[in-house]
Amino acid sequence: MSPHLQSISDFIKNSSSLTEQEKESIIRSIKESDKIQTLLQFKLERVEKDRHTLSVMLEESIEDLQKKSRVIEDANKTLTQTLEELKSAQTQLIHSEKMASLGELTAGIAHEIQNPLNFVNNFSEVSNELIEEMKEELDNGNKEDAKAIADDVKQNLEKINFHGKRADAIVKSMLQHSRTTSNKKEPTDINALADEYLRLAYHGLRAKDKSFNAAIKTDYDETIGLLKIISQDVGRVILNLITNAFYAVMEKKSSYAKASENKNYEPTVTVSTKKMDNKVVVEVKDNGTGIPQKALDKIFQPFFTTKPTGQGTGLGLSLSYDIVTKGHGGELKVETKEGEYTVFSVILPV
Amino acid sequence: MKILVVDDEKDVQVLFEQRFRKEIRNHEMEFAFAYSGEEALKYLSDLSHEAVLILSDINMPGMSGLELLRHIKEKHHEPPPVVMMITAYGDADNYNTAMKLGADDFLTKPLEFSLLKEKLKAIH
Numbered sequence: 001m002s003p004h005l006q007s008i009s010d011f012i013k014n015s016s017s018l019t020e021q022e023k024e025s026i027i028r029s030i031k032e033s034d035k036i037q038t039l040l041q042f043k044l045e046r047v048e049k050d051r052h053t054l055s056v057m058l059e060e061s062i063e064d065l066q067k068k069s070r071v072i073e074d075a076n077k078t079l080t081q082t083l084e085e086l087k088s089a090q091t092q093l094i095h096s097e098k099m100a101s102l103g104e105l106t107a108g109i110a111h112e113i114q115n116p117l118n119f120v121n122n123f124s125e126v127s128n129e130l131i132e133e134m135k136e137e138l139d140n141g142n143k144e145d146a147k148a149i150a151d152d153v154k155q156n157l158e159k160i161n162f163h164g165k166r167a168d169a170i171v172k173s174m175l176q177h178s179r180t181t182s183n184k185k186e187p188t189d190i191n192a193l194a195d196e197y198l199r200l201a202y203h204g205l206r207a208k209d210k211s212f213n214a215a216i217k218t219d220y221d222e223t224i225g226l227l228k229i230i231s232q233d234v235g236r237v238i239l240n241l242i243t244n245a246f247y248a249v250m251e252k253k254s255s256y257a258k259a260s261e262n263k264n265y266e267p268t269v270t271v272s273t274k275k276m277d278n279k280v281v282v283e284v285k286d287n288g289t290g291i292p293q294k295a296l297d298k299i300f301q302p303f304f305t306t307k308p309t310g311q312g313t314g315l316g317l318s319l320s321y322d323i324v325t326k327g328h329g330g331e332l333k334v335e336t337k338e339g340e341y342t343v344f345s346v347i348l349p350v
Numbered sequence: 351m352k353i354l355v356v357d358d359e360k361d362v363q364v365l366f367e368q369r370f371r372k373e374i375r376n377h378e379m380e381f382a383f384a385y386s387g388e389e390a391l392k393y394l395s396d397l398s399h400e401a402v403l404i405l406s407d408i409n410m411p412g413m414s415g416l417e418l419l420r421h422i423k424e425k426h427h428e429p430p431p432v433v434m435m436i437t438a439y440g441d442a443d444n445y446n447t448a449m450k451l452g453a454d455d456f457l458t459k460p461l462e463f464s465l466l467k468e469k470l471k472a473i474h
Binding site for chain 1: 359361368369409417438439443461463
């Protein structure tokens with residue numbers, strides 16, 4: 001019994017003003033309250049213990065949480081870093097894809113520049129001779145003949161200028177092709193753009209594979225006028241589609257050759273443009289291998305390629321898709337029949 | 351001597367007409383022009399007796415110069431015209447194919463007109 005209650009009960013026991021019965025009743029109550037107090041004491045101790053345990057646990061879990069949060073922070077840092085690395089890898093991939101396609105173009109570009117250069121050299125040489133002749137005619141007093149020669153020289157100078165500009169345009173477009181995108185939409189003659197890349201792609205492939213040849217058909221809608229596009233990006237899309245088309249007809253031709261089938265196959269690639277309501281459609285069609293159904297769902301996915309390792313990055317169509325849809329709010333559609341044909345349509349809003 | 355020049359570059363016509371203006375003026379040479387292999391074959395089937403010499407570019411869209419050469423050497427026997435191939439791609443593959451198909455000569459671009467003139471005069 002607690003000392004206070006003990007002293008109270010001692011006091012009561014010794015009291016003379018209370019009857020024995022009253023004393024007993026009070027002492028019983030005191031004993032009861034002692035019991036209750038002991039019980040409360042016990043409960044209190046238990047609560048105290050629980051509280052302690054709880055606080056220990058709490059501390060532990062706080063520590064644990066702190067540890068976990070550090071782990072998450074670290075993971076987050078790693079992820080951010082990885083994301084940065086991935087972004088820079090993506091940029092590099094896009095760049096190397098550009099460079100790869102530029103590499104494919106190099107031979108075509110060289111050929112395309114060589115031709116106008118030959119004309120520049122030839123027409124200037126021949127003009128030199130003509131001037132000598134003109135002088136002779138003038139010395140002999142043949143004014144009319146001299147005039148006729150002067151007309152020829154004038155025509156030659158126009159040709160020199162024309163072919164010089166042609167070479168200039170090729171060099172400019174090559175530089176533009178390799179440059180990083182400016183994202184600026186500018187009024188562009190889409191027919192000229194398509195035709196330029198068609199020639200470059202053709203000569204590029206022709207230079208790489210001596211046996212390569214294909215009929216090229218073009219059908220340009222002259223009513224299109226100028227279209228506001230990021231010309232180098234759309235140029236890349238067209239180039240990619242044309243290169244793919246040439247690849248498809250070459251594959252078909254070589255598969256016939258391998259099987260020694262003497263089919264009357266004429267590889268043909270058709271590039272056409274068409275203005276429809278408020279959009280312009282650029283179509284690249286080939287009568288090549290076509291795309292099998294199981295590959296069709298994946299062709300716009302990055303890194304998907306059916307070409308042998310080292311020959312395709314698998315980025316061409318996926319980048320083209322992004323350029324057309326995200327970059328220009330357009331659509332890139334494909335229609336194909338395996339073994340027969342493929343048509344890619346670039347649909348650009350006006 | 352009638353010469354058929356086959357090249358997809360249209361300005362080749364003006365160039366040849368000026369480079370050979372003296373020969374044309376003196377009626378030593380006469381030139382006709384075709385801008386594709388198909389066009390050349392059409393010309394030959396219409397006027398095969400006329401051209402005695404064909405100068406063909408190898409690299410043309412559609413029918414290549416080599417295919418044209420094969421057609422000419424297979425089909426036009428009476429007497430077969432002289433065919434000189436001209437190409438920007440003077441590699442061994444191209445050369446061997448041209449020779450196998452019966453080309454009479456093989457010239458690379460850029461054309462040396464003085465050399466070509468000598469060769470033409472030698473045939474003449």
